[in-house]
Amino acid sequence: MEVEFSKENFLLPEMKYECEYILPIIFKFLINNGLFIRLTDLDHTADVQLHGWGTSLKEAFEQCGVAMFGYMTELDYVSVESCYEIEAKGDDIEGLLFHFLDELLFLFSAEPFLVCKKLEITKFDVQNFDIVCRCYGEPFELGKHPQGTEVKAITYSAMQVVQDAERSNYEVFVIIDI
């Protein structure tokens, strides 16, 4: 659903994501402690892992969503022209993340074909697993936006939601099928 928004004082979030193959946090720990060094062996052959992080779980989710769009095109070429609101529900936190990304993928794959540069989760209910998110960007346009990789689907494989409240470190890892 398209919603109104003000372009005045519009701020883009800081980039806190990577969409290359990123190692799960446990490996980072092992590597940092010199226990595990053969990184490349962990690669697998079909897909790409998205990794978003932040000081809250909400931020990690937002970052992970933007990461997916960053894989479809180069976000530097995208300007913020319109805003759409989506809602996602799940049965658990992984399910919520899955459906959140699936909604975003749908926003890109069908009308309005939106590429998002900024996501703003306005309702983040982790008790009932319900998200409402405002998605800022513009419709994908050949010639203006470089073509990246096509995302076929979101998967549950090796999905991780890391919540470390003490150090306010939140991270999510999702493998997408491309």
Add this chain to the structure above:
Amino acid sequence: MVVRSYNDELKYLEKINDHCWRIKKGFQPNMNVEGCFYVNSRLERLMLEELKNSCRPGAVGGFLPGVKQIANVAALPGIVGRSIGLPDIHSGYGFAIGNMAAFNMDDPLSIVSPGGVGFDINCGVRLLRTNLYEKDVQPVKEQLAQSLFDHIPVGVGSKGIIPMNARDLEEALEMGMDWSLREGYVWAEDKEHCEEYGRMLNADPAKVSMRAKKRGLPQLGTLGAGNHYAEIQVVDEIYDKWSASKMGIEEKGQVVVMIHSGSRGFGHQVATDALVEMEKAMKRDKIETNDRQLACARINSVEGQNYLKAMAAAANFAWVNRSSMTFLTRQAFAKMFKTTPDDLDMHVIYDVSHNIAKVENHMVDGKERKLLVHRKGSTRAFPPHHPLIPVDYQLTGQPVLVGGTMGTCSYVLTGTERGMQETFGSTCHGAGRALSRAKSRRNLDYKEVLDKLDELGIAIRVASPKLVMEEAPEAYKDVTDVVDTCHAAGISKKCIKMRPIAVIKG
């Protein structure tokens, strides 16, 4: 998952002959049948290395190695015969890509699994012949590649140019290539040379979510991205002259066009929706699997039936999609050579599906059984005289189209009786990844890849050049190794080899 050292794992594997390994029961828990995989010495090394890496301490996350995935499939309820890995196998979501498995339809506990079909339902390859020769095409190769690139929408975010509204889509989903024929996009004979005659009769668009239809509508008639491509190829070698002539291939140098594409966002969404539904059905029916990614439902359950009907609609979508691109290819050629597609003899040689589940009759333990055959990254390869292959190929066996990767050769094989007995009439589908995408991106430079193709005399038009190294030949198993293994194992027979002269991709 059972944790064992690599040497202990090897005790469960046994080399039966030069081309086939047996996976014994116990390799993974609850295996109902044994597994097997076909490899030659080089591919064998890749397979075992993958297993060895997974035995390292701390190696969790990502995908299981292909051998483990074959064994997990062997533990699914209702499986008959063996869980079979083909030479191009590589690990995928749930089922490995290049894994086929058949389930007994008469067993009420038998399952259907969307993971056994893949996200890209009815992804497949179509081959068009022409009466042109390399000498006719070489001088205009670049223009022809450009013309194809202009005609066929490719890459992320491209939209189809075949006029379509929501009602047309409903009809296309139900009718498959009959729709394309009615609308004038294909010739009547095209249907003959297509698995299932380009239409799965059990398709029911009502079982497909609105979301899938919305994703599908703008993408009909588009090639897609990733490993999908359209290639202009030249016949490089003919191994079986008689069979080749039945396909209209007379001599070396003849020009053909290969189109590799699937059901686009429509199929991806059908698969996603089904996986979500089946997770619930599994809890209800208490179906246990070794891997959460092997979500499945009983064939006779509501979810199972809904999936099969929606999958059939997605299969029809894919045939209409490839048919639309056939139309565009014929137009591009006709314009370039200022003649008609008819005069260029641009017939469809064959169209194969390599991501699909089908109901087929096979002999199991000496009895004929009705089976649901899952082929994920595996091509049907029926022998001569099989009732389901077209009249033109009754004596040669079904043509099997094996696409290489950008810049490598492709093959046409034919089905054999031995394949029918050993692999439920299935064989390989392509090259199969050897390097992960992330790895190939790190190790290869896209300019080098493009220069190398240029050196080989291959014209290339690509929507996202920076991603070209993900699909570079170096990232794949050698297709010749794969095809030679199938030929040597006797599960299909080499007929024609083609090499590309122009590639169009996403």
